[in-house]
Amino acid sequence: MSSREFEFPAIHDFPPFYTRQPTETTWQSQAQQWMDLILQYARHHRMFTLSLHQATSPGESPLFENARLQRRLSEETLQEIVELMVQQGTAKWDNGKSQALLFWHKAEDWAEILLQWVNKCGLNNTIVTFYEITQGDLAVDQEFYGMPASVLQVCLQVLVKRGVAQIFKGSGDSDDMGIKFFQ
Amino acid sequence: MHFFRPTVLNTSKRPELLPNETLLIQQSNCGLYEKKNKLDGYQDGVLYLTSHRIIYVDRKNPQTHSVDLHLNSVTTMEQYNGFLRSSPKLILTVDEDIWKIAMRTTDLVALESDSLSTQATKTFQVAATVGTWACPICSHDNTLLSDKCTLCGVRTSVNQKQENEDTSGSNNNSCPSCTFTNHQSMSHCEMCDTPLTDQPVPSPSSSSGPTLATTPSPINKPPSMAIVQVAFRKSGLQLFAQHLAGVLDRKAWNLATDTSMVPLSVKQKLQQPRAVGIFGIQQKISQMQEEHNDAMTEGFKDLDQLMTKATEMVHLAERISNKLNKDPNDKDLSMLRGYMVNLGITNPVTRDMAGSIYHQELARELCEFLTKLMTNKQHDIWTLTDIYCLFNRARGVALISPQDISKASLQFDRLKLPFRVRQLESNGILTIQSVDMDERRSAARILRHTKQSGYITALQLASLENWSLVIALEQLKMIEQLGALCRDESPSGLVFYENRFCPEVA
Numbered sequence: 001m002s003s004r005e006f007e008f009p010a011i012h013d014f015p016p017f018y019t020r021q022p023t024e025t026t027w028q029s030q031a032q033q034w035m036d037l038i039l040q041y042a043r044h045h046r047m048f049t050l051s052l053h054q055a056t057s058p059g060e061s062p063l064f065e066n067a068r069l070q071r072r073l074s075e076e077t078l079q080e081i082v083e084l085m086v087q088q089g090t091a092k093w094d095n096g097k098s099q100a101l102l103f104w105h106k107a108e109d110w111a112e113i114l115l116q117w118v119n120k121c122g123l124n125n126t127i128v129t130f131y132e133i134t135q136g137d138l139a140v141d142q143e144f145y146g147m148p149a150s151v152l153q154v155c156l157q158v159l160v161k162r163g164v165a166q167i168f169k170g171s172g173d174s175d176d177m178g179i180k181f182f183q
Numbered sequence: 184m185h186f187f188r189p190t191v192l193n194t195s196k197r198p199e200l201l202p203n204e205t206l207l208i209q210q211s212n213c214g215l216y217e218k219k220n221k222l223d224g225y226q227d228g229v230l231y232l233t234s235h236r237i238i239y240v241d242r243k244n245p246q247t248h249s250v251d252l253h254l255n256s257v258t259t260m261e262q263y264n265g266f267l268r269s270s271p272k273l274i275l276t277v278d279e280d281i282w283k284i285a286m287r288t289t290d291l292v293a294l295e296s297d298s299l300s301t302q303a304t305k306t307f308q309v310a311a312t313v314g315t316w317a318c319p320i321c322s323h324d325n326t327l328l329s330d331k332c333t334l335c336g337v338r339t340s341v342n343q344k345q346e347n348e349d350t351s352g353s354n355n356n357s358c359p360s361c362t363f364t365n366h367q368s369m370s371h372c373e374m375c376d377t378p379l380t381d382q383p384v385p386s387p388s389s390s391s392g393p394t395l396a397t398t399p400s401p402i403n404k405p406p407s408m409a410i411v412q413v414a415f416r417k418s419g420l421q422l423f424a425q426h427l428a429g430v431l432d433r434k435a436w437n438l439a440t441d442t443s444m445v446p447l448s449v450k451q452k453l454q455q456p457r458a459v460g461i462f463g464i465q466q467k468i469s470q471m472q473e474e475h476n477d478a479m480t481e482g483f484k485d486l487d488q489l490m491t492k493a494t495e496m497v498h499l500a501e502r503i504s505n506k507l508n509k510d511p512n513d514k515d516l517s518m519l520r521g522y523m524v525n526l527g528i529t530n531p532v533t534r535d536m537a538g539s540i541y542h543q544e545l546a547r548e549l550c551e552f553l554t555k556l557m558t559n560k561q562h563d564i565w566t567l568t569d570i571y572c573l574f575n576r577a578r579g580v581a582l583i584s585p586q587d588i589s590k591a592s593l594q595f596d597r598l599k600l601p602f603r604v605r606q607l608e609s610n611g612i613l614t615i616q617s618v619d620m621d622e623r624r625s626a627a628r629i630l631r632h633t634k635q636s637g638y639i640t641a642l643q644l645a646s647l648e649n650w651s652l653v654i655a656l657e658q659l660k661m662i663e664q665l666g667a668l669c670r671d672e673s674p675s676g677l678v679f680y681e682n683r684f685c686p687e688v689a
Binding site: 015019021022025070 | 663664666669670671672673678680682683684685
């Protein structure tokens with residue numbers, strides 16, 4: 001977690017920002033600004049998942065609510081925004097339409113980062129568990145620290161497709177997966 | 184074309200009425216004839232009957248081919264019911280002498296009603312040249328401009344004026360043998376006893392008044408008559424003839440403006456002798472019935488009184504507003520203007536007056552009313568419901584239904600009147616605006632208001648621009664569609680801000 005406070009842009013204090021604009025052109029611009037803001041905020045706070053209902057409940061998220069203006073983004077509008085993000089490739093639906101996985105780095109970019117980290121730590125050709133990657137001591141300073149398994153899965157699939165890694169299922173628990181990087 | 188004179192129309196192509204003149208009935212598809220000849224260019228138009236004149240407004244060229252005929256010169260009226268191809272006609276006999284005098288006085292009246300500053304000197308000059316008449320009661324010399332003696336208020340008849348014109352113009356009777364000037368009623372010269380002849384009728388050579396007597400004419404010359412006909416191509420002859428007969432009887436151009444009512448019931452009560460017994464009771468009952476009947480007829484007379492009082496009220500309001508106009512900071516002025524608009528219409532168009540062209544005439548009247556109401560043509564929009572309320576309030580009596588007003592407003596386009604009906608997109612409400620209304624200028628104004636205070640609500644805009652709330656909201660939504668404003672919806676209401684999302688559009 002980063003220690004410094006997230007600085008909201010000026011648009012966050014503009015009351016119409018929280019109302020879904022009926023005019024198309026205005027809405028496009030508004031949605032884009034929301035998308036950028038969400039990704040920045042998620043990156044700053046290492047948020048990988050977004051629960052729509054919880055995020056737009058009163059008093060829950062300083063991102064979607066401005067206490068001073070007393071304005072809050074509604075769940076429907078957030079859903080529309082996330083839909084646009086999915087189309088752009090910066091988010092993925094997780095649980096129907098109530099949860100979303102945020103990709104402030106694209107899956108391919110994550111794959112690169114993981115590969116570089118594996119090479120740096122010299123973990124090639126060994127089997128590394130998912131747990132080690134996301135919660136291990138070596139990964140504390142990394143951006144992907146605390147990444148949920150579902151997100152990691154997506155990123156590693158990229159590598160598997162490329163042919164530089166292979167996923168193994170753990171012998172005991174089904175949710176303990178391991179991955180072996182070649183090279 | 185001899186008897187019909189060109190007449191003045193107002194902006195919606197209806198005739199301008201003289202003071203105290205009321206409109207009675209109008210009929211479309213009429214044509215004018217003089218003697219037996221059709222008048223070219225005057226065969227298809229609307230005929231208006233007022234208490235003082237008959238006015239013809241041509242349908243194709245209303246500005247150039249509209250004429251009127253004053254009814255004081257019409258002596259008799261006949262109906263001709265049409266046969267085969269000839270249409271039913273109304274035949275009016277016009278007394279030329281009266282007509283000539285009437286023309287002179289209407290010229291003078293027309294001059295009077297022009298702007299006083301430029302015409303004042305002219306009227307005085309005309310008065311001087313026209314001559315004076317002496318009042319029979321107080322022998323004060325009045326000009327021929329006025330109907331009443333300025334000193335004692337006694338009215339003069341046309342004949343008296345005519346007589347006096349003769350005498351004043353032609354300097355009384357001068358004896359042909361001894362040149363002594365006798366009084367005009369003398370048949371023999373006072374000095375030399377030679378028989379005198381009657382003075383001839385003064386010739387209407389120019390508008391500057393009677394000249395000296397030229398040719399002598401026989402005594403008791405019969406008044407010269409001429410025939411004027413009005414053809415009714417569509418039906419309507421009967422009703423028109425009835426009304427015309429009523430008008431000719433009433434001779435409203437001779438009536439005083441103030442008619443005071445003598446309470447008849449008071450007089451009656453003084454004259455009843457006391458009666459006793461059954462006979463007395465019967466008498467009392469019949470007396471009560473008579474009183475009831477009288478009260479009813481009086482009551483209806485009071486309605487007519489009320490109408491004349493209403494016109495007086497309008498004049499009063501106009502006079503007061505003219506006085507107040509000198510003080511532009513007075514906020515009472517705008518209130519008074521509001522009352523004036525409310526009292527505006529003294530001659531409402533009704534169905535029995537207009538018949539089949541009812542909605543057309545109603546549209547024209549509505550146009551006149553709107554011209555008075557919309558002080559800022561480029562900017563005013565009114566909803567049809569507001570106009571309906573204000574229009575009915577101005578009419579006072581003979582209210583119209585919403586259906587009538589919507590039909591009338593649909594005629595604006597067809598009659599090429601300067602107003603437009605527009606339907607708002609979001610809720611389908613009908614509005615009326617002038618054709619001069621400029622959408623872009625309104626949008627620019629609204630944006631300026633927004634920039635001033637940072638944000639704007641429909642309520643603020645309605646009070647700033649003097650629109651109704653619905654219209655203000657609609658205008659804001661329209662500008663939002665253009666991308667110049669963005670909205671903020673919250674439990675406290677709908678507020679519009681400058682569009683910071685797309686600043687290049689704003």
